[in-house]
Amino acid sequence: MSLISELTDREHVFDFLTPAASPVDVRHGPILYMEDVTVSFDGFRAIDELTLTINDGELRCIIGPNGAGKTTMMDIITGKTRPDTGSVWFGSRHNLLTMNEPDIASLGIGRKFQKPTVFEALTVFENLELAMAADKRVFPTLTAKLTGEHRERIDEVLEMTGLQELRWRTAGVLSHGQKQWLEIGMLLMQRPRLLLVDEPVAGMTEQEMERTAELLTSLAGKQSVVVVEHDMGFVRSLARTVTVLHQGSVLAEGSMDEVSKDPKVVEVYLGEGI
Amino acid sequence: MWLTQPLNEKSTRLFLGLLGAALALVTILHLVFPQGHPMHMSIYTVSLMGKYLSYALLAVAVDLVWGYLGMLSLGHGAFFAIGGYAMGMYLMRQIGTRGEYGHPVLPDFMVFLNWDSLPWYWYGFDMAWFAFAMVLIAPAALAMVFGYLAFRSRVTGVYLSIMTQALTFALMLAFYRNEMGFGGNNGFTDFKDLLGFSLSTDATRLGLFIATGVALAIGYVICRGIVLSKLGRVSIATRDAEARTRFLGYRVERVQLFVFTVSAMLAGVAGALYVPQAGIINPNQFSPIFSIEVVLWVALGGRATLYGAVIGALVVNYAKSVFTGIMPEAWLFALGALFVLVTVFLPQGLAGVLAKLRGKGSDDEKDLTEKEAAA
Amino acid sequence: MSIRRWLEPILIVCLLIWPCMAASAEADGQALLTELAEAPASGKAAAITAIAESGDPRARHWLQAFADNKLSRMDDSGRFVVVLENRGRDWTVEDALTGEAIGEVSRRNLNRVRINNSLRSRIGNILGLLDLKVDDPAKRREAARELRGEVDAVMAESVESLMESAEDEDVRDYLAEALAIHRVQRGDVSAIDTLRGSLSSEARSALNKAASSDDPELASAASEALTSIEQLLKINNAAETLYFGLSLGSVLALAAVGLAITFGVMGVINMAHGELIMLGAYSAWGMQQLLPGQPGLALVLAVPVGFMVSASAGIVIERSIIQFLKGRPLETLLATFGVSLILQQLVRTVISPLNRTVVTPEWMSGSLMINEALSLTFNRLYILGFALAVFAALLLVMRRTRLGLEVRAVTQNRAMARSMGIRATRVDIMTFALGSGVAGLAGVALSQITNVGPNLGQNYIVDSFMVVVFGGVGNLLGTLVAGLSLGTINQLLEPWAGAVLAKVMVLVFIILFIQKRPRGLFPQKGRAAEG
Known part of the structure; x- marks a missing residue:
């Protein structure tokens, strides 16, 4: 197309008009792709040539004994820890190793910590408000106003997480389980493409666990979810693909039944009653 | 608008009302009652109050970063002093030929040092608008450079406290040097007039007092505006869980830089208002002990309340004036004991005591119930 | 003048070679001092040498007093006295010959033996040479050190003979340096070699002077030596x-x-x-x-x-x-x-x-001298x-x-x-x-x-x-x-x-x-x- 016809074409979209931070490109397969990633602390290899692929819309469970590198793996994906070698791609366009935490977060990766971290001095409502997808630069934040649409979105998440009654309570007074829910709620407010959920049911009652499993299952499809969990009952209830990590690399992958029959896995988990 | 939001708030209105009443009372006591009358307030006392108010503004600035951002700055005295020096440079240029040596351009100390021309960084300070702009720009520039370096590499907690202390210590050493061109040990003094008003008249000094009160009111509203905005909530989030805030997609270091810079500018304004009322500015204003004393005012008044900072600044400085008058040696004992007692027994400060006395929950909770009612 | 010029070295050598031979009669002493007092300015140098040569054990005392303006003659008795205390109208004196305390004497009764600065420096050098013969080795070393830059034509020969007979290596090195400085001052190129590597300021000033002399050979040798000295100094400064x-x-x-x-x-x-x-x-x-x-x-x-x-x-x-x-x-x-x-x-x-003073004990004061340009203070070393x-x-x-x-x-x-x-x-x-x-x-x-x-x-x-x-x-x-x-x-x-x-x-x-x-x-x- 010649320059003139380009200029006269009213429908033409110039390159400089397309947003710079383009959406995640998942046309060519997985949403998260880690290859040959290695991290060591003082010579100890926390992650050892780990290769992992998460497909778009997938719900993946990751299990592994203590020290298998589950948390470190999440640290790498969210930009908290830089690996020594290897590559990490989000979709086929974004190299996560070149980005910092806020960038990665605004790209659509949300993380729930092992220990529930909510802002204890703020109310449940405010916690969700801060998590809401919005322009998070300094001045827009200073002048930000809460619109009706925002309220609706917050109400929606409050309902999903069952925290409607507690919306004006400071987060510090919530029970452990409620904090877990609030944190999941904050993740949902971000409208992430990929959710990283670290031990979501620790300290929950049987009932709460069931609801969490329901919630996570309902999210899959729209969003990709990676769950790291110790509780085998909970993992079984999610009934999806399971990846077993051991000493920083993948030991086995497959359905829960396949994995639990794998002799290598049995050896690692011997006595832990998988 | 985020700035008008605090004006709808009960506590801010109460604060502004009390401040206005205090300004009016002092003015009346000074103007209406004639000299010699038992109710008369001398101009000396009025200026003393003015100095207290500038300290209160400095304390509000410190509370903004310490209370809401969790950064214990032990170097805010530096921003205060820089604002003061910017004002001092303007006042020095206003002296003109009335100095000891009668040099039309050079301040006395430069003549004394045998300098033959004005250093480049003194240019422009003969113009009020330039000097007043510098009162804001110079502290802001320092805060931005320091903050950019510190927050970028995630220096927080006690490390940041130590670095801010080192910052003000280094500046103090530098300003003690004659070669710096800021009057060395003696700093600036013997000011004559400000914007054409003679600093020795009662009217000018009363005007300065009122101006300081107004600046405190504006500074308070700005801080309260930030605190009430979403950015204020992000600040609190940063204070309590920095990593979490980052994972939510906020650029924590920029939030910190913004709030820190605003705070430094307020401190600079406070310093600029302090200097003409105190009549002197010298490198002692940079001393680490001054900065840490400011933190005590905030701690005593109650952290993360803003009005507590004002109360703390007024109470401690009034006590200091009284104490140093009666028994000067005891003051440092009292100050030291205050540091210990406040941190160990009064972590919420006087504001916490007030809240407890009223039998209500924390201020924030009350605000929220209001918000809920409004929603 | 010319006679004294060649006589003096001989006299000094005599003084050094036969130190103990002289008989110390009161009369001799009186005669020597009288000569010193009465000689015209031009003859005083000879009188000084005579005193030094006499080997009289009091010679050092007299010369020192003379150099310090403290040697006087009483107008009435003609006795030579050393002034101990010169404040007020009456001065405390002692007899120069017997060392007997005389008590206070009116100032007007005292006639000071006049001296000038060139004589004073000559006395200094002579005293230095005398010090080279004392028993205390530390004092000998110090005296040798002080001689550098002070040697003149008159002393050179005696210094040389002293150097050859010196047992202490330090003393010998100092004297060699002192002699070399003297020779360089006189334009002797071969002496520059000895000064290479010396860190004393006297050697440097001698070389500096030589470097700007008219003799191109001397000048280039001197400036070359100076460069190597500068190098050494730099190293020492860095070490310091x-x-x-x-x-x-x-x-x-x-x-x-x-x-x-x-x-x-x-x-x-x-x-x-x-x-x-x-x-x-x-x-x-x-x-x-x-x-x-x-x-x-x-x-x-x-x-x-x-x-x-x-x-x-x-x-x-x-x-x-x-x-x-x-x-x-x-x-x-x-x-x-x-x-x-x-x-x-x-x-x-x-x-x-107020600040309090903590006394530094003796073993912590002073310094460890590595060489001329580098000494390490003991207190810092201890710390x-x-x-x-x-x-x-x-x-x-x-x-x-x-x-x-x-x-x-x-x-x-x-x-x-x-x-x-x-x-x-x-x-x-x-x-x-x-x-x-x-x-x-x-x-x-x-x-x-x-x-x-x-x-x-x-x-x-x-x-x-x-x-x-x-x-x-x-x-x-x-x-x-x-x-x-x-x-x-x-x-x-x-x-x-x-x-x-x-x-x-x-x-x-x-x-x-x-x-x-x-x-x-x-x-x-x-x-x-x-x-």
Whole structure:
């Protein structure tokens, strides 16, 4: 197309008009792709040539004994820890190793910590408000106003997480389980493409666990979810693909039944009653 | 608008009302009652109050970063002093030929040092608008450079406290040097007039007092505006869980830089208002002990309340004036004991005591119930 | 004139060769002094030589008195006297010949034997040569040292013969240098070789003069020698700067290591650390007050006493304040700052707001002379050694004792250590006491190089923090390296930036440094350190 016809074409979209931070490109397969990633602390290899692929819309469970590198793996994906070698791609366009935490977060990766971290001095409502997808630069934040649409979105998440009654309570007074829910709620407010959920049911009652499993299952499809969990009952209830990590690399992958029959896995988990 | 939001708030209105009443009372006591009358307030006392108010503004600035951002700055005295020096440079240029040596351009100390021309960084300070702009720009520039370096590499907690202390210590050493061109040990003094008003008249000094009160009111509203905005909530989030805030997609270091810079500018304004009322500015204003004393005012008044900072600044400085008058040696004992007692027994400060006395929950909770009612 | 010129050397040689032969009769003495007094200005030199040559044991005394304007003749009796006290109208004198005290004599009765400056310097040289023959080897060496640059044609020969007969190697070297300087002054190119490598200012000035002489051969040889000397001087200067830097650094490291311990193990910022140093310095002062006349012993005793005083103060602070502020580092910082104010004011009220002097014992004063251009002061040398010893002891405590093991365990994981049965509270107390005690030791050392006053601590607290930040928290070796390198950097910057600016630059340097390494030179690694 010649320059003139380009200029006269009213429908033409110039390159400089397309947003710079383009959406995640998942046309060519997985949403998260880690290859040959290695991290060591003082010579100890926390992650050892780990290769992992998460497909778009997938719900993946990751299990592994203590020290298998589950948390470190999440640290790498969210930009908290830089690996020594290897590559990490989000979709086929974004190299996560070149980005910092806020960038990665605004790209659509949300993380729930092992220990529930909510802002204890703020109310449940405010916690969700801060998590809401919005322009998070300094001045827009200073002048930000809460619109009706925002309220609706917050109400929606409050309902999903069952925290409607507690919306004006400071987060510090919530029970452990409620904090877990609030944190999941904050993740949902971000409208992430990929959710990283670290031990979501620790300290929950049987009932709460069931609801969490329901919630996570309902999210899959729209969003990709990676769950790291110790509780085998909970993992079984999610009934999806399971990846077993051991000493920083993948030991086995497959359905829960396949994995639990794998002799290598049995050896690692011997006595832990998988 | 985020700035008008605090004006709808009960506590801010109460604060502004009390401040206005205090300004009016002092003015009346000074103007209406004639000299010699038992109710008369001398101009000396009025200026003393003015100095207290500038300290209160400095304390509000410190509370903004310490209370809401969790950064214990032990170097805010530096921003205060820089604002003061910017004002001092303007006042020095206003002296003109009335100095000891009668040099039309050079301040006395430069003549004394045998300098033959004005250093480049003194240019422009003969113009009020330039000097007043510098009162804001110079502290802001320092805060931005320091903050950019510190927050970028995630220096927080006690490390940041130590670095801010080192910052003000280094500046103090530098300003003690004659070669710096800021009057060395003696700093600036013997000011004559400000914007054409003679600093020795009662009217000018009363005007300065009122101006300081107004600046405190504006500074308070700005801080309260930030605190009430979403950015204020992000600040609190940063204070309590920095990593979490980052994972939510906020650029924590920029939030910190913004709030820190605003705070430094307020401190600079406070310093600029302090200097003409105190009549002197010298490198002692940079001393680490001054900065840490400011933190005590905030701690005593109650952290993360803003009005507590004002109360703390007024109470401690009034006590200091009284104490140093009666028994000067005891003051440092009292100050030291205050540091210990406040941190160990009064972590919420006087504001916490007030809240407890009223039998209500924390201020924030009350605000929220209001918000809920409004929603 | 010309006669004296060739006579004099001979006379001096005689003087030196037959030192003990002269008979000391009163009459001879009287005659010699009369000659000195009555000779015209031009003849006085000969009279001086005659006195020196006489071998009279009192000759030295007379010449010295003459040079000092103290030799006089009484108008009435003609007796020669030495003035002892010349204040007021009547002067106290003694007989020059018999040494008998005469008492006070009217000033008008005294007629001073006149002297001029050229005679005075001649006497100085003659006295120097006389000193070369005294019994005390140290004095001989000193005399030889002083001769450099003073040798003139008259003395050269006698100096040469003395040099050949000298047994002491140092004396011989000094005399050789003195002779070479003399020869270079006279334009002797071959003597320049001897001066190559000499660091004395006299040799340099002789060479400098030679370098600008008309004789091209001499000038080029001299300037070549000068270049090699400059090179040597540069090396020596560098060594000196390094020494100053290391000694300053050892003080910084010593002042900071206590802080590194308490901060590293307990996460506590102790702003009263400077005052604990001050208490140590005051213990040194107090011990010297208790043991007057024994400053050295007092200082040695002050080492354990200072440790105990500061350690006890530390325990009081820990128990009364810090234990209530667990996990609130910023509050701890404020509270301990309050303690520092109280301690300062306490010292001001109880002892004095003024600085106290701590006496430097004899074995710590003076300096170790490496060569002409480099001498190391003993007090700094001792402090350097002391600092290294303290670090070695601390490393031993940390690596080899049960306490050290527990401290390291608590540093790495408090909760885990507690669950393993380590009483963290006890470890806290011991750690704080140890850190405070080390501050006391630093204070004892500091008392030797700085004023002991209430503000002592304030001057070191910011620097100490910088060392801890620079070295990495909780790392003893890091603190040592950081202290030594900061001290050296400071000394390197000082010559061209000035003391204050150098300090400012170091502070700026650290602010920039923690950009690159936020956790110091030797950070603790691993996941534990990240959280």
